[in-house]
Amino acid sequence: xxxxxxxxxxxxxxxxxxxxxxxxxxxxxxxxxxxxxxxxxxxxxxxxxxxxxxxxxxxxxxxxxxxxxxxxxx
Numbered sequence: 001x002x003x004x005x006x007x008x009x010x011x012x013x014x015x016x017x018x019x020x021x022x023x024x025x026x027x028x029x030x031x032x033x034x035x036x037x038x039x040x041x042x043x044x045x046x047x048x049x050x051x052x053x054x055x056x057x058x059x060x061x062x063x064x065x066x067x068x069x070x071x072x073x074x
Contacts, residue, residue, distance in 0.1 A: 002023055005023050006036065012047045014050045015052070015053050017052045017056035025060045028064045
């Protein structure tokens with residue numbers, strides 16, 4: 001799935017929120033090489049990110065985040 005979505009970005013086609021979320025999830029799962037991540041970042045920088053793409057990336061990050069409890073200051 002990642003390669004197909006990357007090809008869309010390279011061709012300057014916007015991704016949906018769901019498609020970007022899937023890409024980011026694959027990255028966080030360790031399935032994607034550093035070179036592939038670099039290609040995605042370069043392609044996004046060239047094309048320009050949309051709100052939907054940013055929202056999809058944020059959604060994937062929130063799913064992978066771990067909630068921590070911080071001690072309150074006296």
